[in-house]
Amino acid sequence: MKTLAAAVVVLSLVTGCSGAAAQAGPAADAVTVKNCGVDVTVDGPPKRVFAAYQPAIEMAHALGISDRLVGTAYLDAEVLPAYAAAQRDRKYYQNLPSREELLSQEPDFVLSGFNDVFASAGSDGSFGTRKSLADLGVQTWIFGPLCPTADGKGDEAIDPATVSMDNVYADLRDLGRLFGAGEKAEAVIADQQQRIAAVEAKVKGADRPTVAILRPGLEGGGLTVSGGPDFGTVLIRQAGGVNAFADLTSKRNVKISVEEFIKRDPDYVLISGCCEADLTEAKVQPDVQKLLANPAFANLKSVRNKRVVPWLFAHHSAGVRGAGSTELIARIIHPDLVK
Numbered sequence: 001m002k003t004l005a006a007a008v009v010v011l012s013l014v015t016g017c018s019g020a021a022a023q024a025g026p027a028a029d030a031v032t033v034k035n036c037g038v039d040v041t042v043d044g045p046p047k048r049v050f051a052a053y054q055p056a057i058e059m060a061h062a063l064g065i066s067d068r069l070v071g072t073a074y075l076d077a078e079v080l081p082a083y084a085a086a087q088r089d090r091k092y093y094q095n096l097p098s099r100e101e102l103l104s105q106e107p108d109f110v111l112s113g114f115n116d117v118f119a120s121a122g123s124d125g126s127f128g129t130r131k132s133l134a135d136l137g138v139q140t141w142i143f144g145p146l147c148p149t150a151d152g153k154g155d156e157a158i159d160p161a162t163v164s165m166d167n168v169y170a171d172l173r174d175l176g177r178l179f180g181a182g183e184k185a186e187a188v189i190a191d192q193q194q195r196i197a198a199v200e201a202k203v204k205g206a207d208r209p210t211v212a213i214l215r216p217g218l219e220g221g222g223l224t225v226s227g228g229p230d231f232g233t234v235l236i237r238q239a240g241g242v243n244a245f246a247d248l249t250s251k252r253n254v255k256i257s258v259e260e261f262i263k264r265d266p267d268y269v270l271i272s273g274c275c276e277a278d279l280t281e282a283k284v285q286p287d288v289q290k291l292l293a294n295p296a297f298a299n300l301k302s303v304r305n306k307r308v309v310p311w312l313f314a315h316h317s318a319g320v321r322g323a324g325s326t327e328l329i330a331r332i333i334h335p336d337l338v339k
Contacts, residue, residue, distance in 0.1 A: 049069050096117060143319065144171045168192070173186070209242070279312065
């Protein structure tokens with residue numbers, strides 16, 4: 001029955017306006033931009049947008065297209081206060097919907113904050129490859145700092161060279177063109193650049209402490225830290241620090257041993273909480289206390305100096321939190337310079 005239902009959904013999409021656009025080819029005034037090696041073409045500003053994951057949801061709100069969101073999915077924490085009212089009015093899925101459910105919303109554009117949602121065609125937890133959606137007239141977007149080496153590839157295929165604020169700005173400009181929101185995009189970019197530059201000026205010349213971003217789950221003999229390709233590396237650098245695990249470049253989230261964590265002995269530890277739509281830093285505090293109370297970590301500098309801090313996974317995801325997260329980290333690691 002599921003196969004039949006999916007076929008009906010796909011058939012309706014192909015025979016509807018989205019499918020017609022896919023078959024007819026781009027209009028003379030179509031806009032095309034390249035995203036992660038894929039040409040994204042729209043005949044006019046998309047009207048039915050589905051946003052998957054926190055960075056994409058907040059990007060859509062920042063660009064002023066909240067009223068075009070036919071669905072949103074998988075928040076890692078509370079949305080930024082400026083977008084809370086707009087998000088309350090949008091259809092929300094706690095988990096990623098199936099490809100079938102996604103297509104039932106008849107989107108003409110899917111904006112994703114992470115690349116794994118396009119990692120494999122039609123499998124559980126995936127919307128299918130970008131090409132498979134484009135064949136149905138549904139355009140897609142992956143955030144530039146997460147570009148895979150090819151359509152259908154996951155985190156392991158991220159090019160670390162793409163992980164930068166410049167690619168966040170490029171996303172904003174390109175999406176601004178596609179959505180007819182260019183002025184709004186430039187305003188967001190200008191705000192981000194000004195705030196980050198202000199932090200960098202304040203911490204210039206200061207000592208650069210090492211910072212580890214650690215996912216909760218301290219039992220089981222292993223830990224998960226943010227490696228080099230994680231956007232946290234960029235944020236920590238802008239804030240005047242160094243990611244203690246930046247040299248681990250196989251993926252964003254890297255499994256390491258407790259012994260390795262103790263050996264590196266970072267100056268600060270950010271406990272990265274995830275993944276609930278109402279999550280706040282206060283709700284991550286128990287995980288902070290768990291680490292502080294663990295005898296295995298008693299001799300860490302961060303523990304002795306009480307520099308283990310509640311944090312949110314949403315804070316170190318590439319997107320419009322870039323400036324705010326840079327400011328937050330700077331206030332943590334340079335409290336004498338950044339108030």
